[in-house]
Amino acid sequence: MSAERLCYLDNNATTRIAPEVFAAMEPFLREQWGNPSSSYRFGRAAHDAIEQARGAVGALIGAEAREVVFTSCGTEATNAAIHSALATQPGKRHVVTTRVEHSATLKYCQKLEKQGVEVTWLPVEPDGTLDLGELQTALRDDTAIVSVMLANNETGVLFPVDDIAAVCRAHGVLCHTDAVQTPGKIPLDVRALGVDFASFSAHKLYAPKGVGALYVRRGTRFEPLLVGGSQEAGRRGGTENVPYIAGFGRAAEQAAGGHLAAYQEVKQLRDRLETEILRRIPGTSLNGHRTERLPNTTNIAFDGVEAEGLLLMLDQVGICASGGSACTTGQVTPSHVLTAMGLSAARAKSSVRFSLGIYNTAADLDHALAHLPRIVQRLRDLAPRDEPVRRPAREEAAAAVP
Ligand code: PLP
Numbered sequence: 396m397s398a399e400r401l402c403y404l405d406n407n408a409t410t411r412i413a414p415e416v417f418a419a420m421e422p423f424l425r426e427q428w429g430n431p432s433s434s435y436r437f438g439r440a441a442h443d444a445i446e447q448a449r450g451a452v453g454a455l456i457g458a459e460a461r462e463v464v465f466t467s468c469g470t471e472a473t474n475a476a477i478h479s480a481l482a483t484q485p486g487k488r489h490v491v492t493t494r495v496e497h498s499a500t501l502k503y504c505q506k507l508e509k510q511g512v513e514v515t516w517l518p519v520e521p522d523g524t525l526d527l528g529e530l531q532t533a534l535r536d537d538t539a540i541v542s543v544m545l546a547n548n549e550t551g552v553l554f555p556v557d558d559i560a561a562v563c564r565a566h567g568v569l570c571h572t573d574a575v576q577t578p579g580k581i582p583l584d585v586r587a588l589g590v591d592f593a594s595f596s597a598h599k600l601y602a603p604k605g606v607g608a609l610y611v612r613r614g615t616r617f618e619p620l621l622v623g624g625s626q627e628a629g630r631r632g633g634t635e636n637v638p639y640i641a642g643f644g645r646a647a648e649q650a651a652g653g654h655l656a657a658y659q660e661v662k663q664l665r666d667r668l669e670t671e672i673l674r675r676i677p678g679t680s681l682n683g684h685r686t687e688r689l690p691n692t693t694n695i696a697f698d699g700v701e702a703e704g705l706l707l708m709l710d711q712v713g714i715c716a717s718g719g720s721a722c723t724t725g726q727v728t729p730s731h732v733l734t735a736m737g738l739s740a741a742r743a744k745s746s747v748r749f750s751l752g753i754y755n756t757a758a759d760l761d762h763a764l765a766h767l768p769r770i771v772q773r774l775r776d777l778a779p780r781d782e783p784v785r786r787p788a789r790e791e792a793a794a795a796v797p
Pocket of ligand 1: 407408467469470471497544546547548573576595597605606
């Protein structure tokens with residue numbers, strides 16, 4: 396990497412651990428290594444740290460402490476919610492979700508389909524938003540749960556989960572939301588949303604990977620996914636990851652204390668990055684709704700460019716972002732989110748997500764904007780092109796003048 400500069404624009408993938416979070420974890424990795432289930436004082440210290448973190452995570456998301464169940468990750472939280480809805484309602488064998496969910500939901504639902512559960516996959520509009528009418532018609536007497544994300548990790552597009560939860564309530568159907576991408580970024584209140592379950596992950600919130608939480612609304616019947624010990628009030632077996640939970644709690648306190656204000660600044664940086672890319676680089680366009688989305692995310696298609704190559708060249712100058720495709724077993728498959736929005740495979744494969752965070756600065760943007768136009772041009776010069784690169788609107792307008 397030249398210049399040894401890290402320009403990290405992939406905060407939806409993961410975030411840096413905040414120094415305060417690291418400091419909160421350290422005692423539980425060094426001195427306070429007791430088992431939180433032990434009855435002696437040494438164990439109680441670990442137990443108390445977990446309960447403090449539970450209160451902090453609850454406060455951040457608008458829940459009571461006892462409604463928070465710590466898990467190993469956001470994926471586990473989501474699996475556990477859907478599992479519980481089916482296990483507690485054995486007569487109901489139908490699940491409703493969307494085509495643009497994170498693989499935590501997508502793959503779990505695909506696995507359920509193989510086990511005979513029927514899944515309705517709701518489509519999305521070309522701007523990535525959801526049509527509530529589609530949800531209304533999908534609900535049935537045997538629907539166990541509706542699982543929809545609050546914010547899409549690839550485009551940042553927000554779903555109206557409060558309205559969705561209201562529809563579910565009216566039909567007596569449980570509602571889960573994958574809220575992993577939202578804490579700190581947008582105001583969040585699970586009670587006001589009206590959902591029964593919500594999933595969270597610490598590593599999107601400046602805390603470590605490998606710890607998450609599931610909100611379970613008080614009074615909701617629950618059947619654990621992991622059985623073993625009676626940790627987490629019998630809702631999740633397995634000795635708790637005390638240091639990471641302590642870090643999650645500290646991150647939640649930090650987020651509650653000021654992230655929303657910080658994300659206003661992040662939004663300004665995101666808007667500047669987006670505007671400048673669209674203005675300076677011909678043949679670029681935004682994927683997803685312009686306003687109904689997270690303040691930190693922009694997903695842009697670069698016509699005539701393979702995102703894989705673009706990301707490699709960005710990496711050479713220390714810029715981290717991610718693409719609208721996944722490389723599995725040597726084959727590049729276009730993003731299921733972008734294709735569900737109706738993008739062609741080629742356009743999905745030419746799309747790049749930039750996701751900013753509270754540690755990004757104007758200098759990061761200057762760095763990215765200094766390199767992007769040149770790299771895109773280079774790739775276009777190299778690539779055999781069957782379609783002309785779309786010109787920016789201003790040029791088109793100028794060309795149209797007789
Ligand atoms: N849901 C969404 C929307 C995500 O973005 C992610 C992580 O990328 C997850 C779930 C999974 O979280 P975890 O990595 O903690 O399993």
